[in-house]
Amino acid sequence: MNKKKYGKAAVLNVLIASQLLLAACSSDSEKASSESQKYDPSSKLEVSWMAMLHTPSAPTDVVLDKIEEATNADIQFNWVPAASQEERMTAALASGELTDIVSLNLLSNSSIRQSLKSGMFWEVEKYLDDYDNLKEITEETRAAASIEGKLYGVPFQKDIARSGLLFRKDWLDNLGLKPPATLDEVYEVARAFTEDDPDGNGKDDTVGFGDRNELKYGSFKTLSSYFGTPNGWAVDENGKFTAEFETQAYKDTMEYSRKLYKNGYLDKDFAVTPKNDQMDKFAQGRTGIFTGLVGLTGLMNLAEGIQNEMEIIPVNKIKGPDGEYHIWSEDSGIGGLLAFPKSEVKTEAELKRVLQFVNDLMDKEVFMLMTGGIEGKHYEFDENGAYKILDNDAWQQDVQPFASSRPSDQKHQLKEADPNKQLMKEQIKENAEFAVFDPTFPLESPTASERGTELEKLIIDATIKYIMGEMDEKQFDEEVEKWKKSGGDSMRTEYEEAYKKAEK
Incomplete structure (x- = not known):
């Protein structure tokens, strides 16, 4: 990480350290309560999950049945089309119509941040080390996914920079x-x-x-x-x-x-x-x-x-x-959170069982089901150990929609038989060398939490209009001034103050 691309590396380390310190702080009474409640990891779980759908249609039950068998769970997916996720998630949070697991992919969204900070969802930091897969989530990842030092779900672990x-x-x-x-x-x-x-x-x-x-x-x-x-x-x-x-x-x-x-x-x-x-x-x-x-x-x-x-x-x-x-870099490699609303997951024992389920999703067997499907039917490994899809139609119908719901894209790496697909994976890894991070990602701004999405839309609309020739540079600058007066300058001040505190 050089200073030119990442800003002050030392400051980033301080930000991470300060978030970890805050996240680790919990009273002895809470710890005692945590240890007093037991759960049976072998019990059959009935779990509902609001997940993002990045494909035209939801998956069939062919692979779902296998995932349920491997995780000892009955899973009820509530699929939210990615194109409308912002509106759907905002409405669901406002109405309280949630599921046991909610995929919150837009952590910069004002409504989502406010809901997380409101105490609507469980804090999970103190539980992760009790599970063989979840405990491998690095301290840096936990810190980057935290809000004001509190981790309100299991981070989706993505590559640092996937664009090109x-x-x-x-x-x-x-x-x-x-x-x-x-x-x-x-x-x-x-x-x-x-x-x-x-x-x-x-x-x-x-x-x-x-x-x-x-x-x-x-x-x-x-x-x-x-x-x-x-x-x-x-x-x-x-x-x-x-x-x-x-x-x-x-x-x-x-x-x-x-x-x-x-x-x-x-x-x-x-x-x-x-x-x-x-x-x-x-x-x-x-x-x-x-x-x-x-x-x-x-x-x-x-x-x-x-x-x-x-x-x-x-x-x-x-x-x-x-x-x-x-x-x-997209959110420093954090693809969002698998969050657990207290309205649905009512006790600590229930939370622990749901966390066991998320932990099991990271096992190699389940990862392959959510990535490739059923070996011999949807995919195979060739003589060089490279992964190859056998039936694209079946894979798209039975498997592809699950891929975006994997808690981690990094835990298990597959070599692709297709050279261009393998090149794509190598380029994504290489992107980390020249990734540009958002310095505000670990910082908190009350104005951004309350009105950041609204203010961002003002600039998005102005940018699109400029591209389409419906606005000139002077008019664009006027929209930027409107952004400043409507809260942009307040965000700037708040980020500067938060940054200054993190430096100390």
Whole structure:
């Protein structure tokens, strides 16, 4: 970790240490109460789970039955489509209509943070070391997933930086192009994929960049990190904070995206396109660039039977104007929390049994069920020990939806038989070397907790309008001023004060 990419490493260590100290503080009476309640880990568990669905449809019961058998549980999933998770989760938290386990993936959402801080969910830090898998969650991960030193669920453990660009390699080959290495080369590929008939069908029916109706997981956030934009906020040596959209690099990204859009190299419908439709367009051969390295497998599966000639190459290193690599880190590798509402999990004994269930999800057997399905039916290992899906249709229907609910993507590593899929995994690991972290992630701001999501939407809307040519730079700056007066400056002050305290 160098200072240029991560800020003050020493300060980050202090932040982590201070959070751990707070999280460890509990009274002797609480500890005695904890030890007095017993649970039977062998008892059959009936558990409900509000989980995110990143696929068009929920899974069949084929693999679910095996997961239930391996975990000694009857599982009732309440699937929430990822495209509407923010609205659905906010409504569920407000109404109190929750399940035994709730997947809270958006920890920066104001409503979610407020609910966690309100005492609605169990604190779990003191229990984790009682379980063989959960105890392996590092102190750094626990601290990063905590809010004001309290861990309100089991962290989803993800890779530090999973973003990058996916290109149609067969289209690159058809046009005699190499995978791009600079932003100018990315732009040229987007142009060629739009104007030069990359699929050779003689029709004007392709677009370079496919995209969707969000900045963070669409193309903008990744492109902005290539330009050198801070990840959320930047903090200087004097502890002063600057929001990412107050920087020239952010504006340069807006101008780059605006040019792509104006010339038709960025999907004209991106502002109203959800993730699944973005994936479908790519799989159908209508677009040739996709943002997010982890999307490779899903896109290849969707394309089967439609674009069998499709080849995808992942690219993680795009040089910015400074000649260096930068990629944003998603919440420091924390994909959210598996949280347990006290309204549903009413006693400590019940909590311990549910934690045993989450612990069991991390066993190799269950990990493989949620990743590959049933060996011999959905996947196999070849003679080199590499993992290969046997039946894509069955895998998509029976297995794929479970993957995003695995508590850890890191505990068990699989070698992919497909060289491009293996390259994608290696690039995601390599991203950690030049990841850019959000310095506010371990800090607390009351204004951000109360109104951060609302304020963020103001900037998102302004950015999209600028890209689409519906707003000029002066109007964008006016929206930034509105953000400042509506609470942005208060957030800045609160983050600076929290940062200063952590330094001491």
